[in-house]
């Protein structure tokens with residue numbers, strides 16, 4: 001249930017995440033009347049800005065290219081719920097000042113029970129002081145609810161994540177905390193639960209008896225330009241695999257939860273992740289892009305340290321030791337500066353047993369998460385005509401063709417709405433994060449040079465499909481290209 005008398009406070013309101021994701025998502029919800037009727041949104045950041053300046057910046061990503069009058073009206077209405085307070089992140093008195101501003105807003109509410117949702121669109125260096133200051137200076141105690149929404153990076157390995165979570169826990173309970181992994185808000189990731197458990201036909205084939213290998217792939221067509229300094233500290237594994245792709249894997253592979261209740265779902269995800277041992281070095285391929293076709297290489301970025309061996313591409317194969325999945329490789333792949341923008345799950349089924357058909361393509365179920373959401377099944381059908389010959393074809397559920405008028409929500413819209421309702425299903429629980437780190441920490445320490453010499457990534461040209469070593473890597477795990485039959 002949505003609560004009336006709610007203020008949403010966006011900390012880091014002048015930063016990129018807030019401008020590009022948080023505020024547009026809040027606007028999307030506001031426009032569709034999904035926010036509480038009397039909601040107010042307060043931005044907080046270090047940058048000194050007056051009200052007008054904040055309105056301008058905060059709405060700079062709300063586009064209205066055709067000057068649609070209805071949209072302009074919504075943007076104006078949205079502006080009327082926004083306000084801004086400038087202040088430091090470490091300084092308690094600045095938070096007293098924020099609190100005064102919130103109390104002033106609340107004095108206009110009918111009921112005394114007011115709710116505050118704090119969204120931290122902030123770099124990790126200030127997570128702890130902000131969490132502490134919010135608790136000590138801005139926490140409502142008069143019966144309303146307080147919630148805090150945080151987003152990665154949650155540490156850099158098991159130990160640092162434990163330390164960070166431990167510190168945040170001193171101020172905010174698990175119930176009050178909503179850890180975002182925005183992939184869990186994506187429509188097609190949410191769809192996995194339905195596809196799997198609302199379809200006997202899918203469910204029956206969802207195991208090692210039918211499936212040969214699974215690939216979860218993330219491709220971006222641009223490099224780390226401008227963000228190189230940040231990226232170099234983390235690398236592609238921490239940026240994408242350990243969180244986004246592992247979350248997709250866990251929903252894809254978990255057992256059926258007893259119910260839709262958040263704890264039931266998260267219990268199953270944790271159980272699944274605990275059955276995955278730490279990734280072995282032999283199961284990893286690392287790459288770094290180099291300049292090609294006039295595009296700069298990773299090392300050409302001035303913000304990247306010279307000679308950095310940080311991977312901008314990684315493939316890692318995970319094994320799940322449980323009766324359903326024993327022996328099935330789950331290959332996670334992610335890369336920057338590749339040939340296209342695409343995120344997909346590709347489940348490749350086993351060969352048909354030899355007999356009447358030889359050398360025919362394997363079935364594949366592909367769930368395209370973005371762009372152009374789709375589910376399609378590659379299967380063999382009889383070539384139409386007066387002879388019996390099988391040919392590969394597809395059963396295709398492309399969303400924009402099948403659900404012509406459907407509006408697919410933005411991930412952040414879905415997640416902010418869940419947080420407002422207090423639904424934790426699509427947020428990462430503390431023990432889930434802990435197992436996720438355990439799976440990746442040993443290879444991350446190896447890559448960071450904490451366990452002997454640092455591995456050197458292979459190179460791949462900007463705009464390519466990835467390193468040339470990728471094809472042999474995936475075939476090692478039994479993946480067959482359609483042309484291989």
Ligand code: BG6
Nearest residue numbers: 152182220239240244343370411
């Ligand atoms: C973020 C990563 O978590 O996800 C970025 O830090 C990446 O590097 C982004 O570009 C991808 O998100 P989306 O929703 O565009 O696939």
